[in-house]
Amino acid sequence: MDERARHLLKSLIEQHIANGVPVGSRQLARDAGLNISPATVRNVMADLEDEGYLISPHTSAGRIPTHVGYRFFVDALLRVVPLSAESNRLLVHRIGFRAPDTEQVLHAATGILSELTHMAGFVRVPRRATRILRHVDFIALHEREVLAIFVTDKGDVENRLIRTEHPFGTAELAQAANFFNATYGGRPLQDVIHNLQRDLQQSRHEMDRILRSAMELGEEMLEEDQQRMLIEGEFQWLDLPELAGSERLRELLAAVRQKRDLVHLLDESMRGSEVRLFIGEESGYAPLSDCSVVSAPYSVDGEVVGVLGVIGPMRMPYQQIIPLVDGTAQLLGRALSQS
Amino acid sequence: MDERARHLLKSLIEQHIANGVPVGSRQLARDAGLNISPATVRNVMADLEDEGYLISPHTSAGRIPTHVGYRFFVDALLRVVPLSAESNRLLVHRIGFRAPDTEQVLHAATGILSELTHMAGFVRVPRRATRILRHVDFIALHEREVLAIFVTDKGDVENRLIRTEHPFGTAELAQAANFFNATYGGRPLQDVIHNLQRDLQQSRHEMDRILRSAMELGEEMLEEDQQRMLIEGEFQWLDLPELAGSERLRELLAAVRQKRDLVHLLDESMRGSEVRLFIGEESGYAPLSDCSVVSAPYSVDGEVVGVLGVIGPMRMPYQQIIPLVDGTAQLLGRALSQS
DNA sequence: TACTAGCACTCATGATGGTTGAGTGCCAAG
């Protein structure tokens, strides 16, 4: 592909992103800034179509980029623009400092992504596998109900109601908690569960039921975030002419609710440390075949623990979306790290 | 309105609920089971229209009920059917027993409401104003970060990160927590905050900052649920021909996200203890003017603490929705009460 | 008096067909 073809492709995709309609040879010839006739442009376009970068919806429409075209565009032609001062200010304002509650920051990040991009924003909740158990509490709620509370070093708090066969006194529970804290406190959650599992094999104490339940709580904390993911702004898809009205939208919404495959896809993209794009069919996930996903992993205290990003139509202003997602990931990571 | 008119109105509304299209005189004359001609039916329909129960979208269409018509229908003509065994089984299975986590039960209830009705289901989170403070913990996360944890008698757990000027040791924090528990434990959250506010006026201790933050956490617990409400299944509205495509849907979605006015409306409906219906404009809330809300308050340990229900088109099968919402409220209340 | 049949009228819906204009592919000349 020669320089001129690249220039035309770039111009065509930019125009299509801006207007959403197929781009014809005349308009492209005019706006590309090269002094060539529409006929010449048509020849180039025909070549680009042969090579799979473009496609025309029907004979007498202009052409639109394929996912291959978009891929070439973002890899070779795109120049990202720095985050606008306005957006940056907003980002910092909303997630720029450590909040009193993790959940709140995650929500804020999801919301701001969706707002600034006018697409659906998502945040994968931080992995807790490497979290350290800071504190455990067992609290008697009623006769035979004990509330177990786990606290990690990052300030995550999870709790669970445990029903017991026999009533436990406050002192008894405090003792159990003390034992638990002394034995397992300050160790990674994974280790705690592992050791607990082993230790419980041996003894067969009355208190075991509580400890066993506590272990299950710990397991749930690790398992839960296998699935959890915040997503917001799906309704913005209603505005998109390329999605709205069709059955595709329904599928997409259902798929997003289902989450399972989506989470899978995102976990893949947690491997690197850079912004990653899945354009159209690249995701290998049918409901997303008309969409692009822009994602970026975020790190807490130097370790990648999650991923966030946006889901929108293939036709999105990548040069702005990419730095935005990137910036959000940075800020979220910082907000969740200890100051 | 005589008996025949009532019968025709009932029949018309039932047909319209079933098919969603305006009902004409011929079809109504046939299906109503009375041996009268379409012409007679037309006369009756004209009367009903004059009285405001019906309206015709245009001259040569049939007629559809107005919100006044629906109101009369549900008040005077409707006979609710008992919950189907199938639905009941599902309900009990999903929310029929006390779950280890309040949040989970609330989510389950929202989800099942949406699934069974094919409309949007909502659950207002339980009020905590009358909750009793069971336990408080202050945990040192890092040098100058303390995590405060509140536990109520219903097993609600809330936490908050507090940044302090000076580092606190574990012992010091334990002492503060002990003091806190001894002084305020076992008292209603409202009292705790009130007293704390007073007590803090006097002393000016180093530890105050933590106590003050703890108080703020308590206040947040009370305030937070002023706003919180779970809602699920809005996307089901996309299937409804009467809503889909129009600008109304967008407004509705935006309004539901906004929540504020909605929450207001629902808090109204918490006064009674019965299922309540807001049909069309009755809600006095413009975005809902094409919708009906069926709500029922739910009680924990004999006290009304929240409300749940569904939001859908005016054209909904009330005779099934009402018992379903009612049943869900009962079950949720029981699931959240102590066994 | 209450019901019904008949009739003229309305109006959304859907099919038909013609026009327009944007856009293409191809070819031959520069």
Add this chain to the structure above:
DNA sequence: CTTGGCACTCAACCATCATGAGTGCTAGTA
């Protein structure tokens, strides 16, 4: 290699028309 020209395609738009469901009104009937 580029360009102007030309025939061709096709979605989109618009006007027209037929259809049929449904209405209101009136006059006749039980």
